[in-house]
Amino acid sequence: MAEKIEIAASTEEKERIYQLLRLGAEKALVMISKDEIIEQMEQAGMYGAGEHSDLDDPVLIAATRRSIRSSLIHWLNSTIENPEQKVAPFVSDNIVQNALAIIERGVPELMLALDRAGQNVAWQYWMNVAFEIAQNPRELKLLLDVSFRSISSYIDTSRDLLQSILKEYSDDEQSAYLAKKRDLVVTILEGHGVQVDKAIRQLDYPMTQAQHAAVVWSDEANLELNALEKAAEYFVKCFRDVDSLSVIVSAEVMWIWVGSSEPIDTYRLRSYFAKLETIKLSYASAGKGLEGFRKAHMDALAAQRILGRFRSGASIVSYEQLRLAEMLSRDLDATNNFIRYILGDLARSPKELRQSLLAYIGASCNASKAADQLHTHRNTLLRRLTKARELLPRPLEENLIQVGAALELSSWLS
Numbered sequence: 375m376a377e378k379i380e381i382a383a384s385t386e387e388k389e390r391i392y393q394l395l396r397l398g399a400e401k402a403l404v405m406i407s408k409d410e411i412i413e414q415m416e417q418a419g420m421y422g423a424g425e426h427s428d429l430d431d432p433v434l435i436a437a438t439r440r441s442i443r444s445s446l447i448h449w450l451n452s453t454i455e456n457p458e459q460k461v462a463p464f465v466s467d468n469i470v471q472n473a474l475a476i477i478e479r480g481v482p483e484l485m486l487a488l489d490r491a492g493q494n495v496a497w498q499y500w501m502n503v504a505f506e507i508a509q510n511p512r513e514l515k516l517l518l519d520v521s522f523r524s525i526s527s528y529i530d531t532s533r534d535l536l537q538s539i540l541k542e543y544s545d546d547e548q549s550a551y552l553a554k555k556r557d558l559v560v561t562i563l564e565g566h567g568v569q570v571d572k573a574i575r576q577l578d579y580p581m582t583q584a585q586h587a588a589v590v591w592s593d594e595a596n597l598e599l600n601a602l603e604k605a606a607e608y609f610v611k612c613f614r615d616v617d618s619l620s621v622i623v624s625a626e627v628m629w630i631w632v633g634s635s636e637p638i639d640t641y642r643l644r645s646y647f648a649k650l651e652t653i654k655l656s657y658a659s660a661g662k663g664l665e666g667f668r669k670a671h672m673d674a675l676a677a678q679r680i681l682g683r684f685r686s687g688a689s690i691v692s693y694e695q696l697r698l699a700e701m702l703s704r705d706l707d708a709t710n711n712f713i714r715y716i717l718g719d720l721a722r723s724p725k726e727l728r729q730s731l732l733a734y735i736g737a738s739c740n741a742s743k744a745a746d747q748l749h750t751h752r753n754t755l756l757r758r759l760t761k762a763r764e765l766l767p768r769p770l771e772e773n774l775i776q777v778g779a780a781l782e783l784s785s786w787l788s
Contacts, residue, residue: 377460379520388458391516395457395524398503398517399450405499406446432654432682433626436593437472444468446496449528460524463531468595470539475624477540478556493529500525552622559621559629563668570664579619581663583633586613587670588657589678591627597652599625605653606630608646612639631667640692647690656681658693684786696786709783716780718767727765730758732781735774 381388448464500521508514561573574581590605599622606628610618613634621629638659647655658673660666673693680696681688683706714721720728730748734755737743741759745752763770770777 378458379460379524381516381520383516387512387516390513391520392457394504394507394513394517395520396454397507398500398521399453399457401503401507402500403447403450403454405503406443406450431679432593432685433591433624434472434475435682437468437475437595437626440468440595441466441472445532449525453524461528463528463535465532465536465539469536470543471595471625473536473540474543475626478553478624493525497522497525556621556623559619562664563671574664577619579631580617580633581667583617583635584659584662585666585670586632586634586638586657586659587667587674588630588632588655589627589674590630590653590655591678592652592654593626594652597626601653602626602628605647605650605655609643609655609657612643629671631671644690650689653689654678654681655690656693657690681786686786688786691786713780713784716767716773716776717784718765720762720765721780721784723762723765727758727762728781728784730755731762731770732778732785734759735778735781739774 381391383391444466445464448466449461452459452461501518504514504517504521508517555577558573558577562570562577565573588606588609590602590609592602602622603620606620609630610616610620610632613632614636616636617633619631623629638657643655647653656674656677658670658677660668660670660673677691677693677696680686681691717728720731730744730750733744733748734741737747741755742752745755748755766773766777
């Protein structure tokens with residue numbers, strides 16, 4: 375039987391506070407049904423967690439949003455049903471997978487930082503509700519006191535339950551095997567000297583050819599791991615006569631390396647991923663040996679995180695495509711201001727106008743070549759270019775480089 379939340383007040387006051395608690399939970403449940411509210415809480419939670427490269431990870435962002443929503447909904451629904459009782463602990467599959475992903479990235483402190491930041495933001499929203507429904511200072515004091523004890527109890531018991539579940543995962547043999555394989559890779563990526571040489575021998579992956587690395591991931595919950603593995607296998611198939619290595623980082627992320635002197639078949643790769651709705655890939659290429667192994671991987675990760683920073687809907691991207699965006703997108707507000715200033719009305723025009731002009735500039739202002747790349751009739755392209763030129767605040771020929779940079783950045787912003 376659930377434990378009752380005691381209130382130091384008269385019987386009449388107790389009933390009133392329990393009614394307010396239920397009313398507040400009903401109002402809050404309506405609030406969090408709106409995506410923008412959850413996104414505000416997510417962004418504030420990310421900010422409160424401080425500077426951390428993993429916060430640009432689109433998989434982590436999506437998983438954090440799902441965890442926030444499911445945890446809040448459970449507390450609110452339980453409070454509406456039984457406002458006088460403490461809420462039982464709750465840990466969904468989404469919460470477990472998010473926690474495992476953070477731990478497997480080697481940053482367990484990030485989980486606590488996000489947890490605390492999320493609590494603070496949720497409490498701020500709840501206080502706003504409390505101030506709205508309480509009719510006098512006495513009611514407000516009692517309502518905030520019982521709310522704080524209910525929420526604190528729920529968070530503490532849920533955290534204890536999550537820790538016990540994570541311990542069970544850590545004891546699983548398969549998880550241990552995957553963790554060991556990933557640890558070897560992390561040692562190679564971050565270690566030095568004898569430690570790295572030993573890890574390379576244990577991993578048994580030759581690095582004698584040019585290295586190509588990829589990150590395959592999904593923002594969707596409950597995606598079958600087999601779907602990620604198939605996507606990773608297809609990346610490998612886009613090379614010929616290769617050595618390959620794949621590492622399962624979490625239920626939503628895989629790392630892949632391919633050693634090949636042949637370039638990747640980009641057309642084949644893009645055609646395949648264009649058909650996938652929930653799986654994304656970022657990739658990069660580098661030189662031979664250990665440094666090539668490391669650089670290709672870091673560049674692929676950088677491309678993934680730039681997409682996360684932009685909230686881009688692109689399904690496949692190479693680091694080469696995002697070199698300019700990486701340099702110019704450190705400050706998103708400044709980036710958006712730059713795009714609006716350079717493109718003017720074109721920044722708000724139909725997407726095909728911007729795509730046509732970017733292809734035209736990329737083809738050295740050769741309309742026929744740009745039309746072929748876009749699989750568009752040349753006359754159609756020319757009409758779009760004319761319209762795009764009219765929307766630019768300055769003549770294209772006087773501002774070609776800046777227009778190209780603004781269009782490139784705009785293409786990655788969703």
